Amino acid sequence: MCGIRLRPDGGLSTISGYICVKYNPMRIGFIGVGRISAAIVQGLCTSGVAGLEIFLSPRNTETSKTLAAKFAPVTRLESNQAVLDSSCIVIIAVRPPLAAEVLSALHFREDHTVVSLVALLKYARLQRMVRPASVVCRAIPLPTVVHHNCPLPMYGASEEVKRLFRHLxxxxxxxDEDQLHALWTLTGLITPYYELLSRLSEWTAAHGVMPEMAGAYVARLFQSISFLAEQSKPVDFSALAHHAATPGGINEQAGKEIAAAGAHDVWSTAADRVLQRFH
Ligand SMILES: NC(=O)c1ccc[n+]([C@@H]2O[C@H](COP(=O)([O-])OP(=O)(O)OC[C@H]3O[C@@H](n4cnc5c(N)ncnc54)[C@H](OP(=O)(O)O)[C@@H]3O)[C@@H](O)[C@H]2O)c1
Incomplete structure (x- = not known):
């Protein structure tokens, strides 16, 4: 145990960094502080996690400085390695093309828990890159973590990570990873989904509804029918579509027209092509 001492907060310090102990796991480091890390940091800092300490890599300078100024548990460190040395759970959130270069420059510890958010970095490769860290997982958070109501698909997550992510x-x-990639593919449909809602809001405003009301109604309408769908277990969208399509009614009319134009096929073809990027 030479060179290791017990700290007042229950952790152990070494010359090269911090050794994690079971009862103090909430030292969380972020490598890459962009849009998704900023949302997670905000979500965690507003969720009442006990004993939370967050360490940010220096890039992006503006975002990491803003988060450190806004939230007391957040510290911006001078390097990626300093983040690893201070953290127990390390969240990797750089863009896919940079991940290999960034990770290969870092020295992980065996007691690190690594959570990768990097879309195209597969588990086996990730595991090799973060050796000797033994607890490694992949997760798909979305910016909705800010409101603590995000569905969070995960592969390989430990109980500790699941406990943490329940705050989000x-x-x-x-x-298996094939399932993870299928779910990840759906998150690539957020832009076309919002674009569809944007088109419908504009259409509504063009027909005399105040733009604020048009936008709010479109958002609320689709949120409320999604909420209804979620109540049935298992969710059965097809039954709901059929139920809403009164014979001779407006839903039947629009449903037939949109399906006949191939709109649904366009979405599944786009999903097929996004999925190919994971393979
Ligand atoms: N956005 C989402 O909703 C979402 C959801 C799930 C998963 N993800 C995954 O999360 C990752 C990040 O996505 P993002 O949307 O947050 O991207 P982003 O906004 O571009 O953030 C990436 C950050 O990484 C920083 N960075 C670049 N080089 C670095 C280095 N050498 N060391 C440390 N940091 C470095 C960048 O800083 P600079 O600005 O200074 O270059 C940037 O702020 C991606 O792999 C993505 O697949 C994102």
Whole structure:
């Protein structure tokens, strides 16, 4: 145990950094502080996690400085390695093309828990890159973590990580990476989904509804029918579509027209092509 001492907060310090102990796991480091890390930091800092300490890598300078100024548990450190040396759970959130270069420059510890948010970095490669860290997982958070209500698909997550992520939404464990990639593909449809809602809002405003009301109604309408769908277990969208399509009614009319134009096929073809990027 030479060179290791017990700290007042229950952790152990070494010359090269911090050794994590079971009862003090809430030292969380972020490598890459962009849009998704900023949302997670905000979600965690507003969720009442006990004993939370967050360490940010220096990039992006503006975002990391803003978060450190805004939230007491957040510290911006001078290097990526300093983040690892201070943290127990390390969240990797750089863009896919940079991940290999960034990770290969770092020295992980065996007691690190690593959570990768990097879309195209597969588990086996990730595991090799963060050796000797033994607890490694992949997760798909979305910016909705800010409101603590995000569905959170995860692969390989430990109980500790699931406990942490419950502060951000609902962890959904998958058994293999193929399932993770299918769910990840859906998150690539957020832009076309919002664009569809944007088109419908504009259409509504063009027909005399105040733009604020048009936008708010479109958001609320689709949120409320999604909420209804979520109440049935298992969710059965097809039954709901059929139920809403009164013979001779407006839903039947629009449903037939949109399906006949191939709109649904366009979405599944786009999803097929996004999925190919994971393979
Ligand atoms: N956005 C989402 O909703 C979302 C959801 C799930 C997963 N993800 C995954 O999360 C990762 C990050 O996504 P993002 O949307 O947050 O991207 P982003 O906004 O571009 O953030 C990435 C950050 O990494 C920083 N960075 C670049 N080089 C670095 C280095 N060498 N060391 C440390 N940091 C470095 C960048 O800083 P500079 O600005 O200074 O270059 C940037 O702020 C991606 O792999 C993505 O697949 C994102």
């Amino acid at each position: 939404g609902e962890p959904l464990e998958v058994d």
